[in-house]
Amino acid sequence: MERAQRNGYDLLARVNHWVAAVGFMGALGLGLVMAYGGLDREAVGGLMDWHKALGVFVFAFGLWRVGWRILQGFAADHLSTPVWQRRIARGVHIALLAAILLMPLSGILMTVAGSRELQVFGVTLLPSLGEIAWLDALADWMHGTLGLSITGVLALHIIAGLKHLWLRVAREDEPMAQQI
Numbered sequence: 550m551e552r553a554q555r556n557g558y559d560l561l562a563r564v565n566h567w568v569a570a571v572g573f574m575g576a577l578g579l580g581l582v583m584a585y586g587g588l589d590r591e592a593v594g595g596l597m598d599w600h601k602a603l604g605v606f607v608f609a610f611g612l613w614r615v616g617w618r619i620l621q622g623f624a625a626d627h628l629s630t631p632v633w634q635r636r637i638a639r640g641v642h643i644a645l646l647a648a649i650l651l652m653p654l655s656g657i658l659m660t661v662a663g664s665r666e667l668q669v670f671g672v673t674l675l676p677s678l679g680e681i682a683w684l685d686a687l688a689d690w691m692h693g694t695l696g697l698s699i700t701g702v703l704a705l706h707i708i709a710g711l712k713h714l715w716l717r718v719a720r721e722d723e724p725m726a727q728q729i
């Protein structure tokens with residue numbers, strides 16, 4: 550398998566990025582709408598199956614996506630980018646990789662430790678662990694707190710990412726194939 554290219558990311562890296570990114574943003578968007586959208590219980594219930602299905606998919610795919618990034622390492626930084634920006638970008642990337650696994654994991658844990666089976670569209674994926682109050686509370690806290698903080702981190706990433714893509718396209722100094 551190819552390593553990440555010196556000055557960019559190969560096709561597999563870009564497929565990995567976008568499959569996980571679309572699933573993650575879908576689950577995050579649904580989670581925020583369910584929590585803060587002022588919907589009634591019935592409407593929230595209707596969105597919950599899609600939220601869980603996307604989240605479980607992100608977790609399964611994320612094991613591969615994050616594991617592969619750990620094995621491959623990140624692509625080399627652009628030397629023209631100021632050091633402080635490179636450090637922030639690296640921190641943001643690590644936080645996003647952690648969230649790809651921790652958000653769905655905490656969702657799954659608060660379900661099974663709260664006396665519920667993990668069910669998606671009526672299909673049972675995991676049995677209930679019974680009532681484990683401390684784990685339920687910890688996972689619930691993590692899901693809510695990390696959910697809000699990662700929304701801020703992601704906003705920063707998207708603004709930086711779009712600026713990055715736009716600058717490269719405007720300069721036409723690197724082929725599109727090397728970008729995410």
Ligand code: HEM
Pocket residue numbers: 562566569570571573574618638642643645646648649703706707710711713714729
């Ligand atoms: C519209 C949404 C997004 C855009 C425009 C975008 C754009 C980018 C760009 C341009 C890079 C390359 C940065 C560089 O070369 O230094 C990148 C890297 C990265 N992005 Fe995103 N991104 C988006 C959403 C996401 C989401 C939702 C996640 C994870 C939850 C994510 C996680 C990452 C990570 C971990 C990297 C580092 C390289 C890798 O492991 O793939 N991105 N993104």
Ligand code: HEM
Pocket residue numbers: 572573576577580581583584600601603604605607649652653654655656657660667689692693694696697
């Ligand atoms: C990428 C994966 C996921 C993301 C980004 C995500 C995000 C969120 C967010 C932002 C909320 C609103 C939290 C709040 O402020 O109250 C939420 C709620 C919720 N999520 Fe997730 N979630 C993911 C995966 C999952 C999974 C896999 C499950 C369960 C199998 C799950 C179950 C729930 C439940 C039950 C709630 C309602 C929480 C409550 O009422 O306190 N989530 N999610």
